[in-house]
Amino acid sequence: MAVSCKTCKRMGSAWIDPQSGRPTQYCSETCFTVCLNCHINPRAQGVSGPASLFCSNTCLSLTTGDRPGIIEIPESHKGFEDVSEQFDRQWRHKVAKKKVKKVYFVILDRQQMANYNAHKEKVESNNHTSASRQMVEMKMWHGTARICLLGNPGNTQLCEDAGCGVCGIIESSFDLGLYKGTTGWGRFGRAIYSSATSSKAATYSKSPRVSTLNAMLLATVVVGNPEILYQDSPDRTQPSPGYDSV
Template identity: 40%
Template sequence: MRHKRLVFSSSGAIESQNDSAVSRWAEQGCISCRAAPRSSTSVMCQPCYNSAMRLAPFIIKVPEDHATYKSVETQFQQSWRHNTTCPAVKAVYKIICTKASLDKYQRYLDDVEFRGNFLAKESSRGNERRRWHGTKRKCYIGDQGNTRFCTDSGCSLCRIIQKSFDIKLFKKSTGWGRFGAGIYTSSTSSKSNDYSKNIGISSDWKALLLNKVVVGNGKKLTQDDPSLKKPPGRHDSVLAEVVPGGSLNYDELVVYKNEAVRPSYLVMYKSP
C-alpha cells in the first residue's frame, strides 16, 4: 500500500515550516516513522503498527508536537483538581499491548456495546472513557527516554504495562477499596497522583497511566461499599461520585473484570 508522503525530512524535521505542514503532521502523522499518515485506528501508520505489534509489549515516545501528546497533556492539566500547582508534563509514551490482550479487551467492549447500544445514545462504543491510574514504580522506565522494562516483580508500573491489570492483586498496594474488589481509576489526575510512588529510586519524575476503560452501564454510588465483588444489579461498572454528604472528595471509576481496562499511555511529569 502506498502512502501519501507528509512534509518531513529523513531526520524527522518538518521541511516546510508553513502552518499547513505543521498542522498536517500534528493531526495526521505517524508517531513512529513521522513520514506516513497515521491509520484511522492508531497513532501510527499501518506498517509501523504491524511492526509494533510484533514487538509488543513495549512503549514508544510520542513527539511533543503531535496532537496526541497535546491531547494527553491537556487532559492531565485540566483534570488536576487538587489545590496545588499542576506539575509540568515531561514525556508521553504510547503503550503497545499484545494482540492477545487487545483482543480480550475488544471482545468485552463489543459485548458491552451489544447489550447497551451506547453508539445509538450518542456515546462512545461501550461507553469507553480515558481514566487515570497511579501505582508503584521501582525503576527508571519513562525517565529521560528510557523504554526498558525492569524485572522486579514488585514494580507495578512495568507489570501493568506488560500484562495489563490483574484483579487478583487487589489490596496489594492500597490495602483496601472503597467499592470492593475492583480495578480503580479516576478522571482526576491529581487523585491518581496520590497513588503514584517511586520506590527505591531517586527521580524528579513521577508516572501515571492513562487507560482505556469500558464504563458501559455504570452504577452511581456516593457512599463506600467495600463488600462489592461486582457492580450492583446488571451494571458494568461503579461510578463513585462526589456529592455533599458523600464519602468521596474526588471521583472514582471501578471495574471488576480484567478485560474491562487496558493501559494506553504512560505520562511522566515533574514530581509536585
C-alpha cells in the same frame, strides 16, 4: 506568523488548527498529525484509541507483537499534545499541578489486545446501553508504584521486579488480586481502579527516591453503562444489575 516546525524543523508559515482557529507550532496539517510509526503520513481521522496515533492499520499492527513495551511519543507529536492537554484539563485537586515531561505509547502483545476486544464485545452484548446512551469507552488515569526508572530519559526497558506496578501492568495487564494496592482496601470493593481525574490518580503514583519523576498510565477503559455511587462500598464485588462498572 513564521515558525520553526516542531516536526520537520523547517521555517514556514504557522498552520492554523481549524478546530481552535489558532496558529500552531507546525508548518502543515501533515506535520501536526504525523503517524507515530512511519513519520510520513498523517494520522487516521475519525478513530479512537491506539489507532488514532497511526496512519493505517498496517502501521498500527507493526507496534503489536509478541512482547509488550513502550515507544516514546516525541514532544513535537500531536499525541504528546493530546495527552498533556487531557492531563492538565483533568487536574482538579487544589494542589500544585504536575507537568508532563515524557509520553510513551504502550505496545500491547496480541493476547492483551484479544482479551480487551473480547471484554468489550461481552459488555456490548449485555445490552445495558441504549440508542441514547451508547457504549462508553473512555481514557482513564491509573496511578501505581514504579520501582524502576522506566520512562525516565533513555529508559524504555521493562524491569522484572514483582513490586513494580507500572512494568507489571504493561507486561501482563491489570491484576485484580492486587486491587488493594498500598492502601489496604478498595473504596468500591474488589475491582480494577481508574479515574477521569488525573490529580486523583497522581496520588497513587510512587517512584524510587533517585527519580524526581512519577509515572502514570492513561488507559482506554470499557466502562459500558457506569453506576454512580456517592458513598463507600468496600464489600462490593460487581456492579448492580443493569450496569457494567462503578
